[in-house]
Amino acid sequence: MARTKTAATAPSGASAKTSRNGRLSNAERSAYFARREAAKVLRLVLRGDARRRAVGSIKSLVYSPSVKNKKATYALVCQTLKHLSIIKQVLDSASILNSKWKRQEELVYILTYDILFGQEISLVGDAEKFLMLHKGAIQLALAQLLVRNKVKSIEDLMALYQTPDVPKPRYVRVNTLKMDVDSAVLELGKQFVVQKDDLVPDLLILPPGCDLHVHPLIVNGCVFLQGKASSMVAAALAPKPGWKVLDACSAPGNKTVHLAALMKGKGKIVACELNKERVRRLKDTIKLSGAANIEVLHGDFLNLDPKDPAYSEVSLIFCIFTWMIIMFHGFYVNQ
Ligand SMILES: C[S@@+](CC[C@H](N)C(=O)[O-])C[C@H]1O[C@@H](n2cnc3c(N)ncnc32)[C@H](O)[C@@H]1O
Incomplete structure (x- = not known):
């Protein structure tokens, strides 16, 4: 089974093995902390989702000063979230999440991601030791999941859980310091079908996929590439x-x-x-x-x-x- 290697838990090229004197190598130490930082971020994201109250984007949570290893933490959170439905089913069928580890389920998700798809993990913490004891059961549960779903690869399995891509419109915000909304509609309308957003007065909706990066209005700052969610904040305030x-x-x-x-x-x-x-x-x-x-x-x-x-x-x-x-x-x- 192909591993989707990420640089999530150890710097590339670094050995994940414990050094000969039994002390933690740098790679192990940074992997250990990145997993715990990722688990904290994941907990906030999942709790926010459960309460339907966003706590901030993953990026904004990772950019908090308390997160040291930002790149590795971000990669681990994103990859774990991407594989979460598979990870949960695997843990369920291998009966791994007992009451003790349920309290640290986000860390267990992160470690399971690493065991199944990410970096080798070594016995550096209690959670690592616990999960590595069950490594065989975890891998077997994944193999059984593939068989049950009649697919041969992780990619095919992931495809079963993915919602089809619906093309999203392109949003642009008119910078009213430089141009009024109607002039921007006229100018952009020479090339695209342009609609005004019904919620944010200075936001325009353009067809999906239109590339505006080098458009003169973007280059000169009359219009900003800014999504609807982002543009709603200042408008609401x-x-x-x-x-x-x-x-x-x-x-x-x-x-x-x-x-x-x-x-x-x-x-x-x-x-x-x-x-x-x-x-x-x-x-x-x-x-x-x-x-x-x-x-x-x-x-x-x-x-x-x-x-x-x-x-x-x-x-x-x-x-x-x-x-x-x-x-x-x-x-x-x-x-
Ligand atoms: C995700 S960005 C969001 C930026 C912007 N407000 C937005 O919504 O587009 C968060 C920014 O906050 C900065 N930041 C985090 N903690 C901060 C602090 N204590 N004081 C000032 N800036 C901070 C980060 O460096 C990062 O650039």
Whole structure:
């Protein structure tokens, strides 16, 4: 059975074997922590799904400062989610998830992914030891699942669980700092069938698959490639011209510049971003948008002083991580 190798749990080329002196190798150590970080993210995602309350995209959860090994964690979460229906059936038929391990089921999912499709795992933690004891049963359960479904490969099995791809329309947001919506409809309408979105006033719907990356309106920042979910956020908050807005975690900045457009460039937005590389990306987005009322702050939002007079008149704190706003406000209220 072909393994779908990912760089999820060990850096490529690194040995996953314990070094001769019995200590953990670097690869083992990073794999051990990446699995636990991935399990935490997976838990948030699955709980959010169960309550029908999104806790943030996988990317945003992985970008939280508490996650060290971002690349490996992201890959592990995505791969485990992709194979989750198979993993659950395998664990079910091998009767692996007893009451003790049910409490750590996300870690068990991650490890089962690695046993079946990912990297070799070694006996570095209790969960690893437990799962490796049942490795034979897990692999047998997968083989039986293939037979039951009358398929020969994992790919065929995955195809049985996949919903058919429905072509999605292409959404673009008109940057009203540079162009009005009707002019954008006219201009884009020369090439495509364009509809206005019924929910977000500055959002346009174009046919699936149309490539706009090099379109002059995209290149000059009159129009942004931005999905409907992303564009709904600033529209729902409906900031007024003249407001002071604090965007806590802002890169790449699409929502930041959308806020600026809705504020008609009046008032002020402080856009905070922790990651140096992403600050550069944020500045590029702002420059492209032409917004002149955004101040970029490179740093940790949680280190801002809520008593600083600069933030005393803030009307809106915008953040994908709600807990950060609570901490910021909580600190403010308590002091
Ligand atoms: C997923 S992005 C979301 C960005 C944007 N608000 C959006 O919705 O498109 C999250 C960003 O928050 C940044 N970030 C995470 N923790 C932060 C903190 N404590 N202070 C400032 N920025 C933070 C990350 O570096 C990342 O660029």
